[in-house]
Amino acid sequence: MAGSNPNAKPMDLTLKVWRQRNRTADGQLVDYQVKNISPDMSFLEMLDVLNEDLLHKGEDPVAFDHDCREGICGSCNLYINGRAHGPEPGTTTCQLHMRKFKDGDTIVVEPWRAAAFPVNRDLSVDRSAFDRIIQAGGYVSVNTGGVPDANEIPVPKSIADRAFDAATCIGCGACVASCKNASAMLFVSAKVSQLALLPQGQVERKTRVENMVAQMDKEGFGACTNIGSCAAECPVGISLENIAILNREFLAAKATSNNLA
Amino acid sequence: MSWLSNALSSSIGRKIIMSITGLFLCSFLVIHLIGNLQLFKNDGGVAFNIYSHFMGTNPVIRTIEFVLLAGFVFHIYEAIALTGRNKAARGPQGYKVDNIGQNSPWQSRNMGLLGTIILIFLLVHLYNFFYRARFGDLDPDINSNDDLYTLVASSFKQWWYVLLYVLAQVALAYHLIHGFKSAFQTLGLTHRKYTPFITYFGYAFSIIVCAGFAAMPLYFFFLK
Amino acid sequence: MKLDAKIPEGPLAEKWEKHKFNVKLVNPANKRKYDVIVVGTGLAGASAAASLAELGYNVKAFSFHDSPRRAHSIAAQGGINAAKNYQNDGDSVFRLFYDTIKGGDYRAREANVYRLAQVSVNIIDQCVAQGVPFAREYGGLLANRSFGGAQVSRTFYARGQTGQQLLLGAYSALMRQIAYGKVKMYNRTEMLDLVVVDGQARGIITRNLITGEIQQHAAHAVVLATGGYGNVFYLSTNAKYSNATAAWRAHKKGALFANPCFTQIHPTCIPVSGDYQSKLTLMSESLRNDGRVWVPKTVEMAERLRKGEIRVSDIKEEDRDYFLERKYPAFGNLVPRDVASRNAKMMCDEGRGVGASGLAVFLDFSEIIQRIGVEGVSQKYGNLFAMYEKITDENPYEMPMRIYPAVHYTMGGLWVDYNLQTNVPGLYATGECNFSDHGANRLGASALMQGLADGYFVIPYTIGDYLANTPPKPVTTEHPAFQEAEAQVRERLQRFMGINGTRTPDEFHKALGHIMWEYCGMARNAEGLQHAKQAIQQLRKEFWSDLKVTGLNEELNQTLEKAGRVADFLELGELMVDDAYNRNESCGGHFREEYQTPEGEALRDDENYAYVAAWQYQGDNVPEVLHKEELTFENVKLTQRSYK
Incomplete structure (x- = not known):
């Protein structure tokens, strides 16, 4: 029952999958064979096939994070053949399709690697560090109610568009995973520049960047060395320009804020 | 002043020191290159020796030398600090298979390696020319200036020395290709209008400066 | 049981204002003495948790995701409705109310829907203040579009990612309260039971998905914001983890489940491509603004196309049947979701479907591409076209898209009164989890509106009314009801682990989905529903004797998680079938083949079925008892929907 391409032939593949029982256990790459993989399958559907197979054999399926499977929730996070989210640019793992691979291929699947992202099990990692960075200031402090009418805050379209471009970050962590330094600068910069661009974000502009960067450092992420892997692998195309904005915001805040700490 | 040390020891703070010192060292390269162009003057080294005498004795220059030294020290210190932090950030288990080469330029990922090559070169270079000019016993030239020119000319007749210089300049060029535009990115000096210019300028700068330096040993080796 | 919806007295437009004045307030100093549990942190849950914490209550929030930012609200594409009338095109609170009631085929409560329309305007203000980057005009003010066939432009949007931006807004408000210590967040934690003490909701039992630890949590009130149950069908546009467990557990502890058969089938989804398919992807409804829906005129031609003997381009214009334009000249391709879906199914049932499986119709953009060019189309729909190509490997600029309907949203849910409180005192349900605002069919861009209305602007008032009547004494997990509920949860987990059969949770889930789609999907009939009941x-039975789960409870065990969810779907599915069987009429998303007009349109029975069907659990394998909440319409006239 082929979808689009009736000529596409099913594939047999060798998988090398990182297996690790829990956070403290040792892990290793384990070889698996999957057969009859349709090119129209998504990568995660291929893993579903593997997992059903393992379950039937009485083995533990491979744990991996996923949810919406349409590229927006940011749950899925696989390092495939040495690339975050696999070989296809601008694509989350769930939107990567098997037609990008060939019959007989060997595919290595590893979890995101970062000190700040410990492995829960197999391919599932703990990305709560991102939440804690947002908690440090990735918001506009307004309570529910008592806000002005929406149209009382005009925003130039070009600014709104740039803010939106930054705001599309899905928090998947591919930037950290692909960065040689496991730096979270692209993630942090996306939120900082979204709110630095918008009028709503001006009030807390300085404290926000100071606190978010401090938390980022505390979590143990590396420092940005402007390599560009993050933006190249970002599935939603967050631009490096945001990192420059973050640097600028940080510098300005440190130079002029009243914070003596 | 804890705010300042906190700011400068943060990940971005360290990067800012890297970029400011890096740009400062770039300016040194320009001065150094322009001065050394005297080597090409066909006067048996008279002008070059006047220039090197001036550089070695002028009190302003001698003061700036310490600033320059500080620039190097900070640049290198921060590089080591950042590298340590960045290595730790990957965590205890790295990737078994990593194809990072498919998403980023080689030089961007190997600034430490390039920097180390440059540092080794620098030590040799300083020992051979700077140390001997300042603390050695060079013969005087016709103006009674130390005859550094002759030392340079004879050094550049040795093939391995020329090779080291040329390779070091290639490393420096790659270092600058990433470093120049990267410094502007780190300082937040980006703009849709100007950043493309900075990028191209950085390329041209890196190649012209390093080609200029590399031309000196080649000139002496092949043409003198 | 007498169902009291507690609708305030007075004229429709004044009910909410009056009610807000009449509800009891909790003294500011006392607020910190109350604990509230919020389960689910999508739009409805995150907004509720943040708003309650801002008021001063101590909130414990629970999410089975690794972060609240991943809730499936994030996937909503189109937009959010609000009666701002920024476009000066005649919109008003009453018009939004009217459209929503009519769109729901007159099976929703007037007072709730009116309140929804009223607070819709506050939502936009709130989101903008949070920094949500809505689309804007060049003058810097907010842009609107017409959506889902509405006659006014009242939809606010952020490109095709409105849900994401709104969720990130609510998420940021929640993160702020976590930082202040007013919300304690439990990520990767799944609610597995509700604890009822002396008839009142007093807490929940949870499982930590990483360690398997079972925990008891007590509070003065529990808010469920756990989303819909569309995944009963296995294949739906819901996320893989979306499930009914929290709501169903609450149902089994006494909360009534209302209108379970009201499910929405969305017409523009990417068709199934194989048995391995794990979920269906929605293509925004906005595509129907410019795409034309068609199938070949004859079965013979459709067959040749399916076999690959001819290509799409070989089918001449006069051999194409633009069936929506033909049957509904006034609305054409923009008829409501249920009508468009049903007609697509009819075409495929006739044998005129396209694609290898024959379960698809074309959505053709050639006309607009001719009119405004590839460039223009790409500006409008570029990201959607790219997504389609990524999934299908077909270029929609060159050949028509293939689309097919898919389960998208569930209008049914836990029964709640005007205060969003279930019949179990202290237990509230918000967002898609409750049944209250969409009747038998939800209009486009209204789900986001309802989730945020409930969380930001309704529950903060109504929960105070309940808490003010509850003594501000600390609640603990001392009561035997907690131990009992925990024991039940543990026993159930042990049962899953102990069956050691041969079939996986996914296999049972797929089998259930197949039954539901076949007999309780786009069109239903009494005979099929009876068959479905037996089949479920x-x-x-097979599930409980032949399930296979490996591993331990005390670790990250995704198979065990699935088993629990599928077990609940297997019970909820039967209730949906019962409800569909009971409702001898067609309305909105519920189409009973026996009840249709001669033209094949849904035929409502307002005399006998203008009620909310609220079901009460009686025990395992015992038929549930139906309670009826009669719907009275004082402000709108019930008419037959017509899109001719």
């Missing part, structure tokens, strides 16, 4: 009962 049989499947459930």
